[in-house]
Amino acid sequence: MKFNFIRHFFAKRKAQAPAPKALWVLLVVGLLTSVALSTVRGKPKANAEALGWPPSHQGARLLSLDEPVAFAKILNLVTQAHDVQPGLSLGYGQLNYDQLTAWLDLSLALDPTAQYPLMAGARLYTQGSADRERQRKMTDWVATRFLDDPERRWPWMGHVAYVARVQFKDQALAMKYAETLRDKTENLPSVPAWARQLDIFFKIESKDSDTAKFLIGGLLHSGKITDPNEIRFLAHTLKELEEGKR
Numbered sequence: 001m002k003f004n005f006i007r008h009f010f011a012k013r014k015a016q017a018p019a020p021k022a023l024w025v026l027l028v029v030g031l032l033t034s035v036a037l038s039t040v041r042g043k044p045k046a047n048a049e050a051l052g053w054p055p056s057h058q059g060a061r062l063l064s065l066d067e068p069v070a071f072a073k074i075l076n077l078v079t080q081a082h083d084v085q086p087g088l089s090l091g092y093g094q095l096n097y098d099q100l101t102a103w104l105d106l107s108l109a110l111d112p113t114a115q116y117p118l119m120a121g122a123r124l125y126t127q128g129s130a131d132r133e134r135q136r137k138m139t140d141w142v143a144t145r146f147l148d149d150p151e152r153r154w155p156w157m158g159h160v161a162y163v164a165r166v167q168f169k170d171q172a173l174a175m176k177y178a179e180t181l182r183d184k185t186e187n188l189p190s191v192p193a194w195a196r197q198l199d200i201f202f203k204i205e206s207k208d209s210d211t212a213k214f215l216i217g218g219l220l221h222s223g224k225i226t227d228p229n230e231i232r233f234l235a236h237t238l239k240e241l242e243e244g245k246r
Helices: 002-015 021-041 057-063 068-081 097-110 116-124 132-146 150-167 171-185 198-205 209-222 228-242
Strands: none
Touching: 057 068, 057 097, 068 097, 068 116, 097 116, 097 132, 116 132, 116 150, 132 150, 132 171, 150 171, 150 198, 171 198, 209 228
């Protein structure tokens, strides 16, 4: 039985015809063609893809399958990961900020209490790798979205005021942001005093002591401040300004 199997195996191997010579020729020609094309094309180049426009709010709600908050988090990941694409890393100056803010808007529409879109706008997309036009577009976007929910979004308004003052060196814009922050939060005790009074300290730093004294005096006499420590601090600051120590 064993020898019969061996004889059958070798008989079957002999019965197999060798590969035609034409097949080998075609194989060699194909390999040479592939090598030649690779030489002509050179190294493959990575091409940046545009972020594009997000789906509509209604379309996103349908795609979210009644899980808008979870879908908003996915959108955040997609948006943030866009600057890293296969074979290249994009600087923020290469992104379309109109499209970018549209994605951030959609994320906020799906999850209005989220902090990430505002944080990304205020801190991530105002970095130096973006040009001033894009940076300013983003700080203005944060300032506009702050108005929709000042009590939750005040930290990012304070941050863009800082960006305008320190990074942009635009004192007028920084003051505009800080004044908006005070105007919209002065009746919100949950917002810390330093944020509500940021514009006062900007004026002190700018040596605009007369305006600073006027604003502090107005706060002290308004009755809106009830925290003894805050009252004491403002009164002390006002005294220093009047004595020319600031």
